[in-house]
Amino acid sequence: MSEVTPCCGCSYEESWISDCCQLETQTKYFLETDSIEKICDSCNHIAECSGYICNECGNWTETLEERSEYRARMKENYYEEMADARRKYGE
């Protein structure tokens, strides 16, 4: 997979947190419609679960990032931090 989580640059799972109540969902099988739906633990309604869960830190994220984008961003942050440190210690 070429996409990673923006927080850790790691793999992810599809979210199982309900959009309605931000709580965990249970999957249930419905005989009438022959479908498996996610049910919100809190309100007991069929829940949409948008976004993804980071496998590294467990954070929820709405969007993913290309691995190469993540690397580029980390590199930029690194150079910025180095520049900050230099300013701080007055090189």
Ligand SMILES: [Zn+2]
């Ligand atoms: Zn993460």
Ligand SMILES: [Zn+2]
């Ligand atoms: Zn709910």
